[in-house]
Amino acid sequence: MMASDTTTDQPFVRGPFVDRRSTARRAHLWLGLLLVLVSLASLAVGASGTSLWGALLKLAQGEALTLTERVVLWDIRAPRLVMGICVGSALAVSGAVMQGLFRNPLADPGILGVTTGASLGAISIIVLGATLPAVVHATLGAGLLPVAAFLGAWGSMLLLYRVSTRAGRTSVATMLLAGIALSALFAAFSGVLIFLADDMQLRELTFWSLGSLAGASWVKLSIAAPVIVVAVALACTLGHGLNGLALGEAAAHHMGIPVERTKTVAILAVSAATGTAVAISGGIGFIGIVVPHLLRLATGPDHRGLLVNAGLLGASLLLAADMIARVVVSPAELPIGILTALLGAPVFLWILLRKRGLVDM
Amino acid sequence: MKRRSLMLGLVTLALPLGALAQPYDTSRVVAIGGATTEIVYALGAADKLVARDSTSTFPARAQTLPDIGYMRALAAEGVLSVQPTLILTEPGAGPPETISVLQAASVPMVVVPAPFSGEGILAKITAIGDALGMPDKAQMLSDQVRAGLDDVATQVANDDTAPKRVLFVLSTQGGRIMASGTNTAADGIIAMAGGINAIDQFEGYRQLTAEAIAVAAPDVVLMMDREGDHASTAEALFAMPEMATTPAAQTGALVKMDGLLLLGFGPRTPQAAQALHDVLQGQS
Numbered sequence: 001m002m003a004s005d006t007t008t009d010q011p012f013v014r015g016p017f018v019d020r021r022s023t024a025r026r027a028h029l030w031l032g033l034l035l036v037l038v039s040l041a042s043l044a045v046g047a048s049g050t051s052l053w054g055a056l057l058k059l060a061q062g063e064a065l066t067l068t069e070r071v072v073l074w075d076i077r078a079p080r081l082v083m084g085i086c087v088g089s090a091l092a093v094s095g096a097v098m099q100g101l102f103r104n105p106l107a108d109p110g111i112l113g114v115t116t117g118a119s120l121g122a123i124s125i126i127v128l129g130a131t132l133p134a135v136v137h138a139t140l141g142a143g144l145l146p147v148a149a150f151l152g153a154w155g156s157m158l159l160l161y162r163v164s165t166r167a168g169r170t171s172v173a174t175m176l177l178a179g180i181a182l183s184a185l186f187a188a189f190s191g192v193l194i195f196l197a198d199d200m201q202l203r204e205l206t207f208w209s210l211g212s213l214a215g216a217s218w219v220k221l222s223i224a225a226p227v228i229v230v231a232v233a234l235a236c237t238l239g240h241g242l243n244g245l246a247l248g249e250a251a252a253h254h255m256g257i258p259v260e261r262t263k264t265v266a267i268l269a270v271s272a273a274t275g276t277a278v279a280i281s282g283g284i285g286f287i288g289i290v291v292p293h294l295l296r297l298a299t300g301p302d303h304r305g306l307l308v309n310a311g312l313l314g315a316s317l318l319l320a321a322d323m324i325a326r327v328v329v330s331p332a333e334l335p336i337g338i339l340t341a342l343l344g345a346p347v348f349l350w351i352l353l354r355k356r357g358l359v360d361m
Numbered sequence: 362m363k364r365r366s367l368m369l370g371l372v373t374l375a376l377p378l379g380a381l382a383q384p385y386d387t388s389r390v391v392a393i394g395g396a397t398t399e400i401v402y403a404l405g406a407a408d409k410l411v412a413r414d415s416t417s418t419f420p421a422r423a424q425t426l427p428d429i430g431y432m433r434a435l436a437a438e439g440v441l442s443v444q445p446t447l448i449l450t451e452p453g454a455g456p457p458e459t460i461s462v463l464q465a466a467s468v469p470m471v472v473v474p475a476p477f478s479g480e481g482i483l484a485k486i487t488a489i490g491d492a493l494g495m496p497d498k499a500q501m502l503s504d505q506v507r508a509g510l511d512d513v514a515t516q517v518a519n520d521d522t523a524p525k526r527v528l529f530v531l532s533t534q535g536g537r538i539m540a541s542g543t544n545t546a547a548d549g550i551i552a553m554a555g556g557i558n559a560i561d562q563f564e565g566y567r568q569l570t571a572e573a574i575a576v577a578a579p580d581v582v583l584m585m586d587r588e589g590d591h592a593s594t595a596e597a598l599f600a601m602p603e604m605a606t607t608p609a610a611q612t613g614a615l616v617k618m619d620g621l622l623l624l625g626f627g628p629r630t631p632q633a634a635q636a637l638h639d640v641l642q643g644q645s
Contacts, residue, residue: 046438
């Protein structure tokens with residue numbers, strides 16, 4: 001992958017990436033266009049016959065929309081579109097950052113235990129929510145579950161950060177192992193709650209764990225979207241730092257890369273982005289692993305272009321999967337996690353088979 | 362649970378409304394919940410139905426209607442796509458986001474009560490009859506169901522044998538017995554049929570330890586007649602070590618009944634209770 005024949009006179013680190021930059025730039029454009037097209041399609045496609053074009057035409061002519069048109073387009077499809085973009089880009093960018101940070105092609109946002117932390121938060125509410133004081137329910141209402149999932153994600157991230165930071169230095173290796181340990185611990189707590197759950201709650205848990213964008217609403221997005229946008233934007237600035245870290249922490253340090261800062265920002269941004277995404281959409285797998293790999297195959301490993309591209313492609317893929325999810329068994333709806341895994345797992349396997357022997361990450 | 366109390370609140374709001382003459386446009390009704398759908402059919406209002414949820418599998422004709430999905434995981438646009446003028450549902454329809462979108466779209470929703478008792482069924486019938494603007498038919502159906510329930514209750518009162526201890530087994534997945542405690546449909550129907558639920562230490566469905574089953578000492582095991590995870594033969598069931606010592610195993614007393622009939626708490630419940638009562642008596 002890292003063709004370096006034309007760039008041998010370039011400085012050691014930048015060299016391999018230079019001839020790839022223009023490819024990645026061109027990819028920005030194409031992937032941006034793809035996202036716009038998928039977004040329009042996502043507004044136009046749905047179980048009901050409501051037509052986006054018909055509604056736009058009406059608006060252009062100054063006519064009022066029917067109640068159904070307004071609800072379908074504005075209260076159902078539009079928030080779903082925004083949520084799909086937020087969640088898809090959050091998962092894909094986080095995956096790319098984690099793979100860069102841990103120098104491990106199999107890393108995904110789940111590796112930090114953030115996802116299991118969020119699940120634990122959500123499961124606690126589904127199973128124990130009834131025991132909370134009424135005032136909590138009255139204040140948060142339907143937002144209770146996402147808030148709890150978010151707290152779970154952040155709590156697990158802070159715990160992980162504490163465990164793996166000594167004297168201001170974060171050990172990535174400790175973090176990887178501690179993430180696995182914490183994941184197991186949270187999964188065990190979740191197991192206890194699952195054991196306590198009744199029949200109905202178990203079904204609710206199953207559906208939550210399969211993920212869905214069906215719960216999109218403007219209220220939810222008004223809290224979640226700003227967090228995700230800031231976190232994803234922050235993550236997208238890490239390209240240079242991650243390129244340096246690919247050579248090892250010492251080499252990166254000698255290149256003038258602020259190693260500790262890069263790691264801290266990466267972990268914070270990924271936790272915030274994934275934690276929030278999981279909180280509002282449940283467990284949606286494979287976007288975080290598959291998207292960065294696809295892009296590395298197509299445009300090379302330079303993180304500078306890769307991160308933005310991952311965001312664009314992640315958003316497009318999730319929106320596309322969501323469109324399938326909502327029309328294929330209409331008027332019912334498939335949980336989207338089923339589709340991303342169904343599409344993602346074979347693609348991932350294919351990538352693995354192709355990449356055998358040239359794991360340049 | 363908060364949602365439940367909210368739903369009950371809606372019910373109490375809906376009931377007085379129902380007393381007015383047909384407050385809803387009933388031309389395109391969506392039924393959510395097995396018993397709700399059964400009652401709509403029993404009232405002869407099937408022509409008003411345009412869709413149902415995935416738990417509505419009886420009568421078989423209902424399955425030709427579009428399926429809007431599992432009642433706790435409904436998709437707002439999917440529900441709107443069948444252009445409902447009224448949604449009849451049992452408590453538990455969700456998720457809350459979907460319900461609030463449906464409210465925003467001004468789709469009227471009537472939540473019918475669903476406790477696991479005879480009175481509960483009659484209340485369901487009345488609520489649905491009122492919502493559909495057919496209180497007279499609902500009254501007839503309700504009288505019929507009440508007569509059936511009373512009939513079984515009389516027989517139970519006159520039983521001369523000791524009541525049977527009944528263990529309701531939901532599944533035997535992974536070699537573990539998932540059984541019904543109190544406050545479940547299974548518990549309700551066992552009581553109606555004159556049996557005693559062998560498990561009363563917890564609410565809902567739980568996996569039982571071997572010792573709990575031995576202590577429960579059921580005379581009869583009751584299961585749903587289903588395929589897959591919930592399927593089990595008498596031999597396989599009673600060969601399980603925790604089952605082997607029970608009175609039920611010694612007489613091979615396994616009763617299987619259609620799940621929706623047994624647990625639906627709809628208009629067919631008198632038949633279910635009668636059938637279960639007869640089997641329990643026959644097991645003397």
